[in-house]
Amino acid sequence: MTPRVILDLDRADRVGVTEAVLCEPKTTDQLIAVLDQATAAGRSMLLTRLTPGQLSTLPPDFRARIDYEEVSRTGILGEPTPAIGPARVAIVTGGTSDIGVAREALRTLFFHGHSAIEVYDVGVAGLWRIQQHVTTIGKHPIVIACAGMDAALPTVLAGLVPGLVIGVPTSVGYGVANGGRTALNSLLSSCAPGLVVVNIDNGYGAACAAIKSLRHD
Amino acid sequence: MTPRVILDLDRADRVGVTEAVLCEPKTTDQLIAVLDQATAAGRSMLLTRLTPGQLSTLPPDFRARIDYEEVSRTGILGEPTPAIGPARVAIVTGGTSDIGVAREALRTLFFHGHSAIEVYDVGVAGLWRIQQHVTTIGKHPIVIACAGMDAALPTVLAGLVPGLVIGVPTSVGYGVANGGRTALNSLLSSCAPGLVVVNIDNGYGAACAAIKSLRHD
Amino acid sequence: MTPRVILDLDRADRVGVTEAVLCEPKTTDQLIAVLDQATAAGRSMLLTRLTPGQLSTLPPDFRARIDYEEVSRTGILGEPTPAIGPARVAIVTGGTSDIGVAREALRTLFFHGHSAIEVYDVGVAGLWRIQQHVTTIGKHPIVIACAGMDAALPTVLAGLVPGLVIGVPTSVGYGVANGGRTALNSLLSSCAPGLVVVNIDNGYGAACAAIKSLRHD
């Protein structure tokens, strides 16, 4: 017997972002129960960390109704919120391997009606790469900066642009990179004031913070 | 010889918050060099983690010009930015022992012309304490929530109010509280989406993030 | 040669709970030796962390005599103790992914003749979910609360109900959730007095503690 699922369907009204479903640790039965309940309530739903393998085990009708993007491993059931206006968020990555996390943020924004510009592969070991984008990035009130290993990029950015920089440490790297913990600690002890941080690889959380911050404009 | 200090005096113009001086690891000679340079440039300056012992070693004329608050261990040299308007930030703590960190945030806001309401000692082990303040807190676009040990308060808050919740883990507690690391990890792995986090005891950083977030209103 | 197994068959008489067999690290030969010995002694036996893969390698006659539940990965060989009376334990989880651990506790109780009510998916990011169950939960002398990530639920519960709350950290989550260590540390440094804790994912141990606590009624 699969226990009953209690979705927090009123979360958007209460706190401005909807409950997403973290799919990775769930069984197929649990996923189906969640999707059924969302369908019954007539709600759209954002699915994060949905692996291709999990997707393939869902019934065909669900698969047909899910807009899936493999890079970010996100799925959207139903319609996203209509787009709100020009991009108010810049999403930046240090390397190519951080793009999956960046795209999770982008998709979360998209699901909630926001858009963003993307500036990828601009790590500070080649400083000219970020410098040629600083003016553009600086026009956005929110910057989501995804970086692994030593995660120096968000610090450098936070010293250059006036927007709120949300650092997302990524699990890229080996050895002392330690699954993203070095990037995380590096961001938290950044010498650039006002840099805030979310969990490792948590592009979804960074986007939610962006949405909450933009809500009071 | 005390080496020359290079202050980043234009930081406020560039990124919206001024450079504060982290006093704790500095020698008296280094502190005097910093204060001299700020004085020469006609700038106000925020001093964080300034211990009473350090303060007492400064020359009397500097001591006289520093507005010092012991609970937060902050000093303000010169005039703060004039107050901007009604409080847009709510500062909340789980316990009495978190108040020093909360006050560091409050003083940083004050230095930059912002004000905040304070709601202290409302940890979730007595849930009624936070519940009687939720409506008030929920009217502020930014909530700075300071909590140590298991740091459950910011998670509960982030599920109740629409503003951006900035969690500040504090080093209160013993044993596995581990100098604030458990609170930090707890906040980062919170199930409440959009909660962002700063370093342990970093009330200053939380306030800077609040200022950056409010700047785009 | 498979070495002789020494089961502690009198444990129930001595300390009130029987020895269960932790199957995961055992080879098929070792499992068969254990089952043979239990059969020879005419004892029932609880098998924990028995993977479907391991089950499939057992001889058909053993498989036929084991009542297996996949969600909890538990097997019961022989008859459980007859049921004792109404449920004196409430089992609660923060999320859907914690249910496997909760069910391990439930099955352990069942094996020893106890029953429990189940309240799942009531994490505190949507506080209303737990609040609508508090009165019911509060009628049980023992509450087993399973939660991963920041594990805020058991703390909130322990501040609301008079029963003994046994916190079971789960390994759900990613990044700093760290395989359940953050949940564990969070529970151990909870500000709610009297909360006790067992190892990560140890639903079996929580149930044993419940049985020992209820024995002295």
Added chain:
Amino acid sequence: MTPRVILDLDRADRVGVTEAVLCEPKTTDQLIAVLDQATAAGRSMLLTRLTPGQLSTLPPDFRARIDYEEVSRTGILGEPTPAIGPARVAIVTGGTSDIGVAREALRTLFFHGHSAIEVYDVGVAGLWRIQQHVTTIGKHPIVIACAGMDAALPTVLAGLVPGLVIGVPTSVGYGVANGGRTALNSLLSSCAPGLVVVNIDNGYGAACAAIKSLRHD
């Protein structure tokens, strides 16, 4: 200005144990505010981790009204709950250095009207020491076992007596004892089923769990 303190004075009615005040991280002003509020409400109050140095900074009238015990660093303001009956708890330690923690548990029980027998210095490196007390300890429904370093004592006890064993790791030891973390991890991964654990040195928490467990008799 010392911020207002919000005590959770109804906690005993709600969950069966009163709020104690963890004194160590508090300033003298904060302690006085707490004591004033308890006095005004006509409540008794348990003070834990109150150092002799802190005690000496309190006003004489408060000092006179606090029953202080130095071994456990606990203070009791006002009258404890009248004693309830014969001892239902056995408190056991591995070594002499664990006694401070054991006494914190004893004083917490005493404050709530419970009593306990004390069996100290019976670590398992000299197994005969615990064996000569097993029968006596086994007559108590709750055993609070305090041990540092490898903390083998609670495991051995939990395999010998039928009561609920609450393990309290202590910070005794050096090197890999690691401030009690090895004892904590050892207890959590004990092979004795039903052993529950609290934070390092948390005698208070163990006693609260005992009280909650005994309440449903």
Added chain:
Amino acid sequence: MTPRVILDLDRADRVGVTEAVLCEPKTTDQLIAVLDQATAAGRSMLLTRLTPGQLSTLPPDFRARIDYEEVSRTGILGEPTPAIGPARVAIVTGGTSDIGVAREALRTLFFHGHSAIEVYDVGVAGLWRIQQHVTTIGKHPIVIACAGMDAALPTVLAGLVPGLVIGVPTSVGYGVANGGRTALNSLLSSCAPGLVVVNIDNGYGAACAAIKSLRHD
């Protein structure tokens, strides 16, 4: 090109134990190079952590000349040293899952001409199990005690028998057992004096220490 291997073939003459080959991290080519060189030198060789998968990739003639035991994952190429006399070592385990490590020690002793008695599955949660073997174990000058999780068995043994107890932490367990680190730390901080320790799962090292200790008889 496979680089040349430099075996330390005179190690036995120098320090009393031969160089064993840790197979797990080696490629098939590297293993063959090692075996070729031993064959050319007319030496026997002990192979540790040789997986069945690795074994199957070796040429048939090597496979035929290796005496392989699957429980311990050890192989012996050529003839072991002739047996020396009665067993002077007792090998003890806490649980069934520790037997692989125990057998690695046994095979290492055997390769060097020593024998041992085996006493398995006598963890202290059922104290009677070890007690019925104490007199026998106590007659051996060396005791190799393998235990995982809280590893309380070696401490209890070291307080009961006069021989040198060599503790081998094993990687059995889950959650805070942490791959054997809790067992390791527990052994190192044991309150039983004179207990010495080797790396996690290092039955080979324990046997080498036994051989060195027995050499000076």
Added chain:
Amino acid sequence: MTPRVILDLDRADRVGVTEAVLCEPKTTDQLIAVLDQATAAGRSMLLTRLTPGQLSTLPPDFRARIDYEEVSRTGILGEPTPAIGPARVAIVTGGTSDIGVAREALRTLFFHGHSAIEVYDVGVAGLWRIQQHVTTIGKHPIVIACAGMDAALPTVLAGLVPGLVIGVPTSVGYGVANGGRTALNSLLSSCAPGLVVVNIDNGYGAACAAIKSLRHD
């Protein structure tokens, strides 16, 4: 009230080494209780980690009867066991700062009637230092090798001499030396087979192991 102390006075008969008293975590009252009991039983007693400050708080008559050595912070109450014969142990250190730990081992041996040669300050960064002593050291069946930081000395020694090498990691060093944990881990993962290890700074434990190993000659 100081609780009664239970000394394990028959430990020497049972396991070959006497119980020593770890003084550092004990109060003066607890130390006096221990010394009184030893005196009453007519036993000698070894005191380890006895700080000069603690010594100075003991009553003059106890101080007069304690043979105290400051480098090792050890005290001997009463007479040590008469010396047994020529030195069978070599004690070696990497640096000057490891000598306190080495001396704790020496004093423990002395208390039990054993003697040792001392070879200090022979770390492998200047390899000639150890090489000129290898022949001498190699004549002893037991080598106690104390080293901090990277602790390479015991590994090099264990590859050169036939005796049992007992590695004692020391807490010397800074940064990643991490209070001796790096030295400890380095010793445990040594590539020299048969090296056994004790807790950080545990010269006492190393000497006890030496005594147990020598006992069976």
Added chain:
Amino acid sequence: MTPRVILDLDRADRVGVTEAVLCEPKTTDQLIAVLDQATAAGRSMLLTRLTPGQLSTLPPDFRARIDYEEVSRTGILGEPTPAIGPARVAIVTGGTSDIGVAREALRTLFFHGHSAIEVYDVGVAGLWRIQQHVTTIGKHPIVIACAGMDAALPTVLAGLVPGLVIGVPTSVGYGVANGGRTALNSLLSSCAPGLVVVNIDNGYGAACAAIKSLRHD
């Protein structure tokens, strides 16, 4: 859509070493984008941590143009820099299992026109192995020393030869070897002055440092 890749093609002119591509965390699409861009720019490119599995997913024309070496898992696209002169670097390993990392360094040197001598399997547990090579190694201004587990070899070397020793910890070993962290910490706390260190298994980085150091001759 695969995001655009921004290669730092002028890095060699700026800092003396070219950007290599860390292949392991990249998808096939990302690898192809990188290779396409290098091809378009007419540049050679070094590929590190390219698994055989990844290689097999590349289009045949790319596979044909990549010089792949399996031991080091490196690929070279296009022509390496022509060889510069006699070997100025000695590459040394403690064991056979460290050779993959050593070869990554060798291939990186080769790509940049440098050569090196290789001295493998000379760990200090058999000290004679390194001693017979010291004179040869000592003639090279740079020594890259790769070692896992306790990593004692680089320390011993740094005390014997005048060249700059670059220690590369490797992830070889089990238990407390901890994926190379013990080797890393051991190297960083080495008592041999002037030893510098790179990340675990980072043969590439060691070679880049060698190239930078040799550039100023």
Added chain:
Amino acid sequence: MTPRVILDLDRADRVGVTEAVLCEPKTTDQLIAVLDQATAAGRSMLLTRLTPGQLSTLPPDFRARIDYEEVSRTGILGEPTPAIGPARVAIVTGGTSDIGVAREALRTLFFHGHSAIEVYDVGVAGLWRIQQHVTTIGKHPIVIACAGMDAALPTVLAGLVPGLVIGVPTSVGYGVANGGRTALNSLLSSCAPGLVVVNIDNGYGAACAAIKSLRHD
């Protein structure tokens, strides 16, 4: 009795840098023994981590012969090597609090006849500070970059200048800065190739590496 000290006085001839004395963990007697031996041998000597308190306990004649600098806590007994030529090393710090470590490097260079330029307080949160010095720094074959917290400065530098960058993590910061471990890990996982690293606060080691690297010019 103070044990004999064995100084490695020929180290400079062998490996190019002299043995320095790490003073912090040594007793006054040990320091005097070292200074006596150096004096007797007619050698100069570098003393690192010599606290003002230790200095004050030395006999007046030694104090008079030691050139002490408080910022770096270094002392030089006797004459340093005569200066060799123009500065070939640039020493850079992120903040004011890193200067003590930078000066330890400078003094070590000076003791060996090398000089350096100093560029302090140029952390990347104000990127213009480092950019105005890049050309100057880039003219030096060796750059010693000292930085704490997130230690982003050395990465940025290593992407801009051709010299060998030696990163020195410093213990500046609080919370997750973790005594320099975050800076260390950040440097080791830097995305800038060829960055090498020494232990936390180890300015001495960085200077020794610089000397060894420059020796082969």
